[in-house]
Amino acid sequence: MITYPFLDKGATIGVTAPSSGVSVGLHNLLKQACDRLEQRGYGVAVGETAWTQEKAKSAPAIKRAKELQDMMENDQISLIFPPWGGELFIELLANLDFSKFENKWILGYSDTSLLLFVVTLKRGIATAHGTNLIDLRGEFSDDTTAMWEKVLSTKAGSSIVQYSSAAYQKEWQHDKPSPCVFHLNEQTEWKSIAAGQAPVKVEGRLLGGCIDVIRHVIGTPYGDVRHFQENVIQNEPILWYLENCELSTADLRRSLVQMKLAGWFANCSGILFGRSPANTPVDGYTAEDVYQELSEELQVPIIYDVDCGHVPPQITFINGTYAEVEVADGKGVVTQHFKP
Incomplete structure (x- = not known):
């Protein structure tokens, strides 16, 4: 629990x-x-x-x-x-x-x-x-x-609802301080794979983080996702959220394949990807290509460009909550249930 x-x-x-x-x-x-x-x-x-x-x-x-x-x-x-x-x-x-x-x-x-x-x-x-x-x-x-x-x-036992931002910060402007720190001047649009722009809803136990660093505990005592799923959340599906800080699209793909081979995506209900300052294409291979391939392989919906990670602002995602995420017309709603 x-x-x-x-x-x-x-x-x-x-x-x-x-x-x-x-x-x-x-x-x-x-x-x-x-x-x-x-x-x-x-x-x-x-x-x-x-x-x-x-x-x-x-x-x-x-x-x-x-x-x-x-x-x-x-x-x-x-x-x-x-x-x-x-x-x-x-x-x-x-x-x-x-x-x-x-x-x-x-x-x-x-x-x-x-x-x-x-x-x-x-x-x-x-x-x-x-x-x-x-x-x-x-x-x-x-x-x-x-x-x-x-x-x-x-x-504990209650729920909290958050909404996608109206706008995000495309790049830092440290030479132009803002009263709220961020310069939110780009329109936010949550997107999805596998369902085009039709409404999408996914739910499951939230788990994730910055893929650059969490991938390094695969195969160690600190990355035992199977034990967590079987003994802590009683085999409920995992709704992953991931964000890429510095990886090229090829390295992102390698990391996701490694996670899949390690069983991290077993009983996965969907994946949320945050906006990324990286995702540099390799030979025309884009982040959207990576998302499309992963969605087809896992047969789960993928939502991307969400408010998470190194391109602010950020929704507060709680590892372990049971979450329902709905996306329609570029907007997202995240409901987190603080259930044992």
Whole structure:
């Protein structure tokens, strides 16, 4: 069964950097984000690793693991909220005692999604794939991003509905700061494979993350999807959501085939793919070609260009919830049921 944390208003949020920390020149961004949380009534406990960054990581793996472990065991902290993702969270896996993790939220995306993925697989604790802390530094958040609070404050047994964004950010414009951080100026359109643009509905237990990083636990004790499906969600179908940060279409295809060969797509009800800054075509081979082939092979619907990943804003997807996703006329509705 799935266990759901709950975020109380006024709770303490732990900020640690299990992957990349914040270099000195960007400390003002982290301070702004923490100040915004405090203005909303939360307590904020910032660890040492959040303030450092060298050689593609915030600190040596042992130090990062200890700080994360301590925060996960601290019953005064209700949410673990890394500044952002990074590159090398995978180094921590062998240094963490997941059996001692308390039932609390972890929120983020990119490299953080590997932490989310493993915690849900190994412990059956729901985890939150959504905004990074740094992206909350603005004067306000867009409607899609702002839902993270309501989603994390949903009680077990209840449901929460989210809608596709009206617009997304095509590229970062750091030289033109915005009051809400993002520059949302491209019309959002959720698309589907196998059903053309006809309405599509899929449902199942949500599971996924950044394919660049979660693929690396295939065949390890940290990526036992079969055990999760048989023993935690009692063979309910899995509705995968995946997003591509840096892979070419050929590498994306290889990764998806590996996931299929590893049995990760057994009893899969559908796949959601986030908008991607990558998906570079190889010899005319596009992401849409990849989606079409996968849909035909698995005989499941595929929805793509959803609000998930490195092209903001992001819907808050909860690993472990039973979700219903409906798409029609380019718009999407995501209903997540917090069922055991």
